[in-house]
Amino acid sequence: MTPAPEKKLAPAVASKPKPFMAFVMDEVTRSQLERAAEDAGFAGDVYVGDTDAALATLAEVVPARHLVLDLADRTDLVAAVNAFAEVCQPDTRVLVLGAVNDVAVYRALLDLGVSDYLVKPVAGPQLTAALVRLGAEAQPDTGDKAVSAAGRGTVTGVLSARGGAGASTVAVNLAWALSVEAPGKCALVDLDLRFGTAAMMLDLEPGRGFKEALDNPGRIDSLFMERAMVRATDNLSLLAGEEDVAAEPAVAEGALDVLFDRLAGAFDHVVADLPRWRLGDHVKHLDRLFLVTEPTLAGLRDALRLKDAAQALAGADLPVLIVLNKGGAAKKGELTEADAVKGGLPKPAYVLPDEIKVQSQAQATGKPMVQIAPRAKASRVIVEMARDLAVDDGDAVPAKSLFGLILGGRTKEAGP
Structure with a gap:
């Protein structure tokens, strides 16, 4: 070697x-x-x-x-x-x-x-x-990537209403689908540096230096982006960390401002898997937020609280889209979509059926569900989410077959 x-x-x-x-x-x-x-x-x-x-x-x-x-x-x-x-x-x-x-x-x-x-x-x-x-x-290359508000990438946050609701699964699969369905480059950012699972779901080793950069925002420059981000496919790069669980990583004032500014300047689409800590610092950088909840009473309660908190922190004009996940997982005690709406939750923008077998296969192979099982119902919903985001961002979305999720998102190791 x-x-x-x-x-x-x-x-x-x-x-x-x-x-x-x-x-x-x-x-x-x-x-x-x-x-x-x-x-x-x-x-x-x-x-x-x-x-x-x-x-x-x-x-x-x-x-x-x-x-x-x-x-x-x-x-x-x-x-x-x-x-x-x-x-x-x-x-x-x-x-x-x-x-x-x-x-x-x-x-x-x-x-x-x-x-x-x-x-x-x-x-x-x-x-x-x-x-x-x-x-x-x-130097003359200022057409498609002009440094202006119109030319910057958009930032989509994904947040769980409760632990285990499935935000990381949604974030990883959404980023993968965006990298295939939408033109341009996509970044997936896992901001939970202690317990995040995005790298594991893609069978990747996190890059180095993320924690140090958050503690010293002067390090967050283009060289940091090149060294710390790991490429998952030609169009998808991952920024993540795996730090000591005994101590919460320090985040210097202004570090997240610099980080999101750099990411939006370098990528067409940014998907951020958000922990619930430092919610105010995270949501103010978002163009939209997907709030993922299970169809349970506790999930309904916390989704309502987090929606109100996010819009209070970032402004009432922040789009908060509800994703009802794991529908059908519980045979008893599960709230229906109608029950959730009656309880005060906005009508879910997307409903993901439970795909326990497919998810188990995805975890075992270290590949996203949308790649290994593009015909699964949940995969189809996530592809719909990606295409809707691309349209909202003004991208022309080409028609693709289901095989596009496999062939278009092939990693370098997979070969031609």
């Missing part, structure tokens, strides 16, 4: 440096690249390791938009770049370093979308100039 590459941090520059990631073969190139990056206005991580280690690292993180790849250990550079294309975003700007001095290879790499190719050894001024060009290429 190839060992993980050694990480070296390039020095930051003062005037809003552009984030980048670099993977180089040796310490000489690392030192040279760090100096060139600083001169060109970049800051980020420089890793020392071979091409296999670089591919393994990029498969586990969300890559920076600017990427430097040292492929001096490969003779077939076209094949190597194609391998990296499988783990990078389509808009990634790439500078390649290599040992092959062949104009045909240079032209082939440019045809693949590589921004530039330099043959090693590279002089410092030449490397700096290439990095300046790399950063300049990305």
Whole structure:
């Protein structure tokens, strides 16, 4: 097994440096690249390791938009770049370093979308100039992702009225369905850093640094997003943690403001699995809230209380949509939808039937219910939720077959 590459941090520059990631073969190139990056206005991580280690690292993180790849250990550079294309975003700007001095290879790499190719050894001024060009290429890209209210992603919160009502299940499946049904990228955020289960449901290891970033919001920048978020599929990334259950993670003042601002700026859709603690700090960042409750008397009581509290904290115009979950799970003592409405609960926007067998299968495989059983009744309701959200957000939702949930949301490991 190839060992993980050694990480070296390039020095930051003062005037809003552009984030980048670099993977180089040796310490000489690392030192040279760090100096060139600083001169060109970049800051980020420089890793020392071979091409296999670089591919393994990029498969586990969300890559920076600017990427430097040292492929001096490969003779077939076209094949190597194609391998990296499988783990990078389509808009990634790439500078390649290599040992092959062949104009045909240079032209082939440019045809693949590589921004530039330099043959090693590279002089410092030449490397700096290439990095300046790399950063300049990305500047005109202000059309679809303009930094304005209209161009920002929307944030949907999912909250359980009571423990075990199923908010995490709804959040994970909704995020997965959104990543397939709606255009653009989706982020799933599990804000319960001690007992959250989103990562477990997707069979992923949480990224590192979430707790520290909430305690020090100055760390919440684009580099943090690249390192801490874990990719579930091409269009779905997860931000979660798994911290000591004995101590509640500290959240500095303003940290959640910065976090949600960054997420909404980087993703088209953000689904946040919310714990009930710090409700006021969470709901003020939402465009809508799904309140998940079981059809029980206690669930009805707490759903009413939380709806009133959320709208008191965030404003009466916050849309609070009731999701009645696990319908039919209890044969006796269960309230019907009509009973819930008579009790004062708004008419549920969605009713999810109990799917105990499918849920058990999902937990055993570490895959969302909507992926493994798209024909299940609950899966169909969640897909309806995702499509309704996409329409509300102004996205044109293409018609998809049920197989789209499996094929469109395939993970990298699944292959073509």
